Amino acid sequence: MSAGSRAVVEDIQLTRGPSGLGFNIVGGTDQQYVSHNDSGIYVSSIKENGAAAVDGRLQEGDRILEVNGFKLENLLHNNAVDLFRNAGEHVVLKVQHQNHLNGPLGSRSDTDSEGTSITMIVVPLILAAVVVFAFVKYRQRMTRF
Incomplete structure (x- = not known):
């Protein structure tokens, strides 16, 4: 983690609801998600109205x-899933919150799978479209008699 980003560790107690704990996980020694050197277990999604979403x-x-x-160190993904499933009705999670601007998953909605900012792709395309449009209008004006 860089010096500019700090991860906060927090204990979160959740009570299992009708749909479980209300979140999905990724990671494990057999499904490393963030990098090849990180077999951690990460929250991949929060289910709407689930226990985790209600807690917030x-x-x-x-x-x-x-x-x-x-x-949850050095576990296969399925072994981690089994731990969650067998954790009981009241579950205490020790969670390392990521700096969601600079964390390992970043803001997935703002980046593609390569980590390239969508802005870095869209802005040049818009500029190129404006240039082409201006050129076409200029040529139309030049061909009039």
Whole structure:
């Protein structure tokens, strides 16, 4: 993590609802999500109206460090899933919140899979379209007799 971004660790207690804990995870030693050197377990999505959404503290991109005191280090993805499923009705998560502007997952809606800013792609395309439009209008004016 860079010096400009700080991750905050927080314990979050959730009560399992009708749809479980209300979030999905990615990661594990067999499905490394962030990088080849990181087998952490990360929140990939929060289910609307689920326990996590109602609580409001867990966010997409957060790293889950522990479930009920059990560390989520060096686990296969399915083993991590089993821990969540068997955690009981009241679950305490130790979560490392990412700086959502600079965290490992960044703001996924603002970047593509290569991490290139969409703005870096869209703005030049718009400028190119304006230049082409101006050129076409200029040529139309020049061909009039």
